[in-house]
Amino acid sequence: MPVARTAAPRIALATYDSGPEAHADRDLPGLVGALREAGADAVAVSWDDPAVDWSGHDLVVIRSTWDYSWRAAEFAAWVEKCGKATRLANPDEVVRWNTDKRYLGDLTKAGVPVVPTAYLAPGDPVDLPTAHEYVVKPTSGAGARFAARYTPEQRDTAVRHVERMHAEGLTAMVQPFVTSIDTAGERALQFFGGRLLHASRKGAVLAPGTAYDADKVAHPDLVPWTPTEAELAVAERALAAVPVAVPGAPELLYARVDLVTGEDGQPCVMELELVEPNLFLWLHTDSQARVAEAILAAATAPH
Ligand SMILES: Nc1ncnc2c1ncn2[C@@H]1O[C@H](COP(=O)(O)OP(=O)(O)O)[C@@H](O)[C@H]1O
Ligand SMILES: [Mg+2]
Structure with a gap:
């Protein structure tokens, strides 16, 4: 037989x-x-x-x-x-949603704490903060590509940065520079198969004065991290806010939620990575x- x-x-x-x-x-x-x-x-x-x-x-x-x-x-x-x-x-619709960082606006609407973000599309007036340090980066970006931090005095350089992005058809994002990142770093909570897999902490990527088109180290000084309850709660709220519009689509296989400490001392979302997150398995064998x-x-x- x-x-x-x-x-x-x-x-x-x-x-x-x-x-x-x-x-x-x-x-x-x-x-x-x-x-x-x-x-x-x-x-x-x-x-x-x-x-x-x-x-x-x-x-x-x-x-x-x-x-x-x-x-x-x-x-x-x-x-x-x-x-x-x-x-x-x-799933493809999740990837499509997540490749444009305007998804942060959807998270904000869903009540998830997110780094405050303004968007400057090509054609928009280049309105930049005058009272504090800030970050300019593209809505379509990874590995800190085309990201830089500026003081109000560096406005001319920042304007050239935004104009360069606009010339390439990219929409710029402007956020206050999250000062806690220089001491507390950024925490990456990694989920796989619907459960927390592991977490890591990484140092700040944007050093003052680094040109936006310089190559950056995307995950400096990476160490394992035990997430706090508050971090886990924010990460889970972010994941719950992901729109999965296609009926029958498989749930998220993987996700990385990158968190920083906001002005209020609480974790907030810097990035929700549902496309191609580095898993850091070499650190979490x-x-x-x-x-x-x-x-x-x-x-x-x-x-
Ligand atoms: N608002 C901000 N304040 C402080 N650092 C920032 C800010 N935005 C970005 N950065 C730094 O730049 C890095 C890359 O930005 P991010 O938004 O994570 O984009 P991506 O990783 O997709 O390029 C972050 O890991 C962080 O170190
Ligand atoms: Mg990132």
Whole structure:
């Protein structure tokens, strides 16, 4: 009698072609290995590789597509295509919502504490704070690309920064510089498969006087962190506010909530990363097996 065999779930981890000099995903080889050990047919592939048949995978997990913010239109087209071809995590509508930082406005409307943000679209007058230090950055950005901090005296440089973004069709965000970041840093709470995975604390990225187009260290001085109850509560409220509009879409497979301490001493959201968060598994080695397990469960869950 023939024995019924269940094929190994086919899982693609989407990364990018980092080239020899750029930032490679340190977590990827270990994660592919852990998935294979757990019985999956797992591969890491570049999201822009034209030879990949995405429909040939049971699940595509966006992992380290770290060039997407400056290839936004191409990436959006890929996300849509891939979401139609197979199961994509996170789901395409979540990725679409999260690739534009105006989502912070949706969080604010939902009552989640967020770093106060003004938006300057191309054509808008360049209205900048005059009473305190502030940050200018793009609504479509990652890795602190095109971000810089300014004092009111540096207005001319800040205006040139905003104008450069507008010339490239980018909308600028203006936020008060969160002064606590220089001492308390930023806390990254990582969720996977609907549960807290681990948390890390990182130092401030924007040093005074650093040019907006300089290359920055995106996660300096990273150390493991035990989240406070207040941090967990804010992170969970942020996740609860994510609009998942498509009926039947799988819940969020992964999320990173980056928090800072606001003027009132309470945690507030700097960024909610639902596209391609660095997982920092090299720092949290115990988390690798849990991540592999959650990915495998997502690949084999009934549609
Ligand atoms: N309002 C702010 N106050 C202080 N530091 C900021 C502020 N906005 C951004 N930064 C610094 O710049 C980094 C990158 O900004 P972020 O909003 O996280 O964008 P992304 O990580 O997507 O590039 C943050 O991790 C933080 O160190
Ligand atoms: Mg960030």
